[in-house]
Structures are given as C-alpha cells and as structure tokens.
Amino acid sequence: MKTKVDSKKNSRDDSGFKPGPKSLEIFEEEQKYIAPGVQSIALFSKLVMERGEGCHFVDVDGNKYLDMYAGVGVASLGHGHPKYAKAISEQVSKINTGSFSSPRRAHYCKNLSKYTPGKLNRIQFYSGGAEAVEAAIRLAKSYTKNYEIVGFWGGFHGKTGTVMGLLDDFKIEMGPVMSGIHSVPYAYCYRCPFRMEHPSCGLYCVDFIRKQLKQESAGEIAAFLVEPIQGTNGNVVPPPDFLKAVKEVAKENNALLICDEMICGFGRTGKMFGVEHFDVMPDIMTVGKGIANGFPVACVISSDEIINAKPFANPSGSSSSYGGNALAGCACDVTLDTIIEENLVENSRKVGEYLLNEFKKLQEKYQFIGDVRGKGLMIGVEMVMDRKTKEHIRKDISRRLFDECMKRGMISMCYSHTIRVNPPLIITQKEAEEAIRIYDEAFGVISKEYGI
Numbered sequence: 001m002k003t004k005v006d007s008k009k010n011s012r013d014d015s016g017f018k019p020g021p022k023s024l025e026i027f028e029e030e031q032k033y034i035a036p037g038v039q040s041i042a043l044f045s046k047l048v049m050e051r052g053e054g055c056h057f058v059d060v061d062g063n064k065y066l067d068m069y070a071g072v073g074v075a076s077l078g079h080g081h082p083k084y085a086k087a088i089s090e091q092v093s094k095i096n097t098g099s100f101s102s103p104r105r106a107h108y109c110k111n112l113s114k115y116t117p118g119k120l121n122r123i124q125f126y127s128g129g130a131e132a133v134e135a136a137i138r139l140a141k142s143y144t145k146n147y148e149i150v151g152f153w154g155g156f157h158g159k160t161g162t163v164m165g166l167l168d169d170f171k172i173e174m175g176p177v178m179s180g181i182h183s184v185p186y187a188y189c190y191r192c193p194f195r196m197e198h199p200s201c202g203l204y205c206v207d208f209i210r211k212q213l214k215q216e217s218a219g220e221i222a223a224f225l226v227e228p229i230q231g232t233n234g235n236v237v238p239p240p241d242f243l244k245a246v247k248e249v250a251k252e253n254n255a256l257l258i259c260d261e262m263i264c265g266f267g268r269t270g271k272m273f274g275v276e277h278f279d280v281m282p283d284i285m286t287v288g289k290g291i292a293n294g295f296p297v298a299c300v301i302s303s304d305e306i307i308n309a310k311p312f313a314n315p316s317g318s319s320s321s322y323g324g325n326a327l328a329g330c331a332c333d334v335t336l337d338t339i340i341e342e343n344l345v346e347n348s349r350k351v352g353e354y355l356l357n358e359f360k361k362l363q364e365k366y367q368f369i370g371d372v373r374g375k376g377l378m379i380g381v382e383m384v385m386d387r388k389t390k391e392h393i394r395k396d397i398s399r400r401l402f403d404e405c406m407k408r409g410m411i412s413m414c415y416s417h418t419i420r421v422n423p424p425l426i427i428t429q430k431e432a433e434e435a436i437r438i439y440d441e442a443f444g445v446i447s448k449e450y451g452i
C-alpha cells in the first residue's frame with residue numbers, strides 16, 4: 001500500500017504542518033465544544049480521520065498516513081480489519097448487554113489461559129486501563145490485607161485516584177494524593193539516577209529500593225506496581241535482571257507483584273507478554289489497549305488463589321457496568337484469535353528487530369539520537385541536544401520533527417524527547433522500510449536546520 005499525501009491539501013508553512021481543509025473545518029468547530037486536554041497527537045495534527053486501511057489512516061480530505069503509533073498501542077490489528085469488523089457487527093446486531101456471560105467471552109477466557117504465564121488463568125473485565133489497575137490494587141489489598149502501594153519513577157497507570165500519587169506531572173494541583181504510596185527508581189539505565197552502569201552497578205537501584213522502603217514503609221505493602229517496559233516514559237526497557245530482583249523485594253515485604261502490561265502485552269514486544277523477556281512471574285497482570293483493537297476494554301488477570309480473595313471476590317465485588325459485556329468479550333475474542341492466526345507475535349518480533357537495527361544505524365548518522373532501545377514493536381528513540389550532557393531535545397525541534405513526518409505522510413509520536421514507535425502489529429516489512437525512509441528524511445531536516 002502506497003502512502004499518498006496530497007501536497008496541495010497538506011502543506012507546511014512557517015507555522016508548521018497544515019491539515020487539509022475538511023479536517024481543519026471539523027477540527028476547529030469541535031474545538032469550541034470539546035474540553036481542552038485531548039491527546040497531544042490529535043491536537044498537533046488537527047486531523048479528522050475518516051477510516052483506516054491496515055497500517056494506514058485516511059483523513060476526511062482523502063490523505064493517507066502510515067500509522068506508527070496505533071492509538072498508543074491500541075490498534076494491534078490495524079484499521080478496518082475485515083475479520084474484526086465482521087465479528088463486531090454480528091455481535092452488536094445480536095446483543096450487547098452487561099453482566100451475563102456470552103459465548104464469545106466464555107471462549108475467550110478459556111483460550112486466553114493457554115497463553116498467560118504460569119498460574120494466571122483467571123480474568124476480570126473493565127472498561128479502561130486505569131479502572132483495571134485500580135481493580136488490581138483492590139485485589140492485592142483483598143489478598144494481602146495490606147494497603148501500601150509501591151510504584152516506579154516514570155511509570156504510568158492512568159489518571160485515577162489511587163495511582164495519581166505515582167505520576168510525575170499529572171498529580172500537580174490534584175492533591176492530596178492517596179496515603180501509603182511510595183515511588184521508587186526504575187532501571188532507566190540511559191539516565192541512571194545513580195550515574196552507574198549496568199551490569200557493574202550490581203542493580204544498585206534495587207538495593208536502594210529496599211533501603212527506601214525500610215525507611216518509608218509502615219510495613220504494610222500490598223503490591224509493587226510496575227510496567228515490564230515503561231511505555232509513557234519512552235519505551236524504556238530495563239535490564240534483564242531488574243524485574244526478578246524487584247519481585248524478590250516484593251516477596252521480602254510479603255507484597256504482590258502487579259505487572260501492568262497495558263501496552264507491552266498481547267504480542268507488542270515480540271512475545272505474548274512483556275514479562276516473558278524477563279523471566280519473572282507476576283502475581284497479577286493488567287492488560288488493555290491492544291487486547292481488543294480499539295474496543296474499550298481492559299482486564300485483570302491472576303491466579304485461582306489470589307483472585308478468590310474477598311472482598312474482591314464477593315458477588316459484584318470485582319465487576320463493573322460495561323466490563324465484559326457481550327461486545328467487549330467478542331472484541332477480545334476476535335482480536336486474540338486474529339493475533340494467533342496471523343502470527344502477529346512473530347511479526348512483531350521480526351519487523352521490530354528490523355526497525356530497531358535501522359534506528360541504530362540512524363543513531364550513527366545523527367548525533368541527536370542519544371539512545372535506541374526496544375523489544376518487538378515497542379521501540380524508544382531518545383533525542384538529545386548533546387550526547388554528553390544528555391540534555392533533552394528542545395520541544396520546538398521535536399515538534400518540527402512531528403510536522404516533517406506528517407508532511408511526508410506518517411503519524412508518529414515524535415513530538416517529545418523520545419520517539420515512541422508502536423505501529424499496529426500487522427505492519428509489513430515494506431511499510432517498516434517506508435517508515436525508516438521517512439524518519440531518515442525528517443531527521444535530516446532537523447539535523448540540518450537546527451545544527452544538531
């Protein structure tokens with residue numbers, strides 16, 4: 001499929017990328033009524049999407065864009081997948097009520113348990129990621145009868161009450177945050193807060209966590225909540241021994257390990273779940289985004305033993321209004337079936353490896369690329385003003401990069417200091433080559449214009 005952008009409709013002047021006239025008209029009209037604070041990528045692009053075709057978006061002006069972000073890892077099957085569309089439309093014409101079981105949901109629960117790690121064979125459904133994380137915390141509290149939660153610097157788990165205290169920026173002016181929250185360092189080795197290097201550091205950060213909690217905790221930790229690969233923080237991959245060491249600290253504190261696989265689950269990293277890269281067994285997992293290809297559903301997955309803890313396990317104790325309704329169950333079921341049938345976990349590994357290697361080559365060409373990391377189709381390309389000081393790339397420059405990519409018919413999360421590369425899992429080798437060609441051209445423009 002060839003990416004085609006009508007340069008008359010899409011142009012760039014000094015103020016940046018300009019969407020086509022239809023997009024602009026609808027966008028500006030909606031802006032009068034919709035609340036501010038929608039996702040940056042939508043605000044910066046001002047695009048109005050009409051439909052999608054595989055790994056491409058098509059806007060209302062008929063322009064086509066290669067999708068390198070997939071709604072932040074949501075559109076795992078890409079756009080307009082025929083099998084997905086058929087299943088959803090059939091289900092919606094039958095029934096879509098909540099509470100009751102449904103044939104596809106029942107099939108999904110059993111099928112999923114074939115792929116989940118170890119004893120994690122019980123699942124509950126929610127309407128969004130933050131709600132699932134809150135439920136996972138309720139479950140951990142039910143099981144341990146403790147209340148403290150340990151999260152990690154740079155982590156993101158949604159914007160709801162319990163996890164708010166763990167966020168960097170979003171908690172500003174939102175206090176007081178929940179008590180009993182501890183925030184400890186993540187192994188973000190490119191920016192190690194202790195200025196050490198792995199493996200010679202001997203995972204000093206984990207020793208630090210141990211000491212910090214000894215100092216801070218009331219001795220009632222229910223759970224450690226961690227992303228196996230930090231998505232929002234820039235697709236940060238910890239060293240292979242980090243999560244296992246964190247689990248040890250959790251055990252020492254009689255706490256559970258909740259792995260938030262919202263982005264890195266369901267094939268995105270070239271394995272079915274992110275934890276599989278790190279030889280660690282979570283007690284609870286939270287999953288969402290790519291599990292239903294855009295239908296709003298997220299889940300908590302745990303073992304028989306843990307998920308039976310009360311009050312979580314009391315009738316209506318773990319449920320919600322829309323969680324696991326017939327449509328959600330169907331969306332999950334058809335998405336998992338398609339991921340397996342189309343071998344998308346392997347595609348993610350293969351195309352991801354190609355992209356990672358190409359970004360590493362681009363790192364040799366462009367000084368402003370400070371770090372390239374990733375697993376499968378979850379890649380982070382961190383940009384700096386100076387490789388020595390690691391000062392983040394200036395916002396106006398990364399914003400320009402976003403415009404340059406858009407102008408060339410590609411949508412990518414490259415407007416902050418780290419490019420988050422998360423295309424749909426169906427991306428082909430050819431499309432990946434096209435993406436690299438566009439990144440290279442756009443990198444060339446900012447490198448030349450800003451002398452970086």
Ligand SMILES: Cc1ncc(COP(=O)(O)O)c(C=O)c1O
Pocket residue numbers: 072128129130131133156157158159227231232260261262263288298
């Ligand atoms: C790892 C992780 N957990 C939880 C969430 C929250 O999900 P939602 O936006 O569906 O509430 C996100 C959202 O980006 C996420 O990346």
